[in-house]
Amino acid sequence: MDIVEPKDPDATAFRMALRARILDAARRIVTRDGLHALSMRKLAEAIGYSPASLYLHFDSRDEIARALGRESFAQLLAHLEPCAQIGDPWERLHALAHAYVAFGRAHQEAYRLMFMEPREGGRSGTHVTGRAATRPARDPPAIAESGDALPCEDAARVADLFADALEALVTAGHLRSGAQGEPALLARALWAMLHGVVVFSLIGPGFAHEAALAPIVDAGLGGWLGSPPPPASAVEKTRNGPS
Amino acid sequence: MDIVEPKDPDATAFRMALRARILDAARRIVTRDGLHALSMRKLAEAIGYSPASLYLHFDSRDEIARALGRESFAQLLAHLEPCAQIGDPWERLHALAHAYVAFGRAHQEAYRLMFMEPREGGRSGTHVTGRAATRPARDPPAIAESGDALPCEDAARVADLFADALEALVTAGHLRSGAQGEPALLARALWAMLHGVVVFSLIGPGFAHEAALAPIVDAGLGGWLGSPPPPASAVEKTRNGPS
DNA sequence: GTCTATATACTGATAGAC
């Protein structure tokens, strides 16, 4: 069971390389002109193939977009990983939060890709793909679709980064009372807040000007975690301050 | 200056009624089949007109989508207004927060419309509109476009509901210390969190199951506002409890 | 003025030849 045919390794390597080329070109287009500008024709032209050839490597335009979204999660994770190394949980949480927002703003299209629902970011949808309506029944769609909704485990890992830091803060006894029930729940609330901040800032003025983002994040964190850094490092800083 | 020609009131009323009919049909399509299914052709067919006629009332498909978004904000506001009447700020905030999330879940497509960026939810974009490329120069685009990004004042009003409640909580002295800097900032953080919760829940499982939404919201609120309701009503409840 | 009919320039996806 689960026998993976031992195909020609050269051919496999070639296929994977081509797949990567397609994704690279796709990301370049999306980053430059936005998701709406990602069309199979332009993509094919960019890599020097015909549009039809793309369908030998990806099931649809949406699948390409989803693949980009998963890649973006990996990117985000790499961006957050250094902050996750910070020992002090209070500082770690702050660093994670600000790094998260900074990533969202610096890679707007990548960020949008990550949270795109399975069937939105484009032209397809109802549009059952032309000829398919004529034909009676097609073979099963086969590839990932519908239900999963970003099963990408990197997404779960991001959630864990926040949850772990909060847990550590509770263990250290530095979480404000009232914010103590289930750190996992608070972690989700935190993630939701950060996501909201990024999205609002991307939508445009009227919600939050670029400069005002950090104070909003700090206001949210301050309410949950309290303002002062934990004792140990606080001593250092207090020494230089007045009275 | 700014002379509004005193046109035939009957004609104006007719135009407005038709505009409303278009928006109604558009909303029905979007609610049933999703934003991606909103096409000028289907919309025209739905109201018994030709596609070209729609352009006499709306500048583009995107403008229709934006109009729906603004309508949705009004809807949301109407949904929140009753909660805004609650006298006790702590209870008011909780009611507002849960009503907000409930609205987002109950009217998913409407909610998406509200936060759609100016140029995304559809097929247009690059697509410079066919013949325009052939012609040398057209008259200026004229109508609303690009910059504004949801200037809709109902959106600002929603923000105010949260800010007012928080302000009242501060005035009453019931906000946790640490969460006291600028209630306006915390209000934005709160709104961002609620938005994130809704969006995550709409994206699908893996982020938050339907049932787990309220606890997440409560965790976030609890961290900011503290768990117990304010003294007055708290006395009632404490009386029935144990020691 | 309003609408029909038509034209252009796109889109995703597929069938079938090579």
Place this chain on the structure above:
DNA sequence: GTCTATCAGTATATAGAC
């Protein structure tokens, strides 16, 4: 595997009938 040709659908713009 790759490409050509093609389908069915899209937004948008204009010409011209009424």
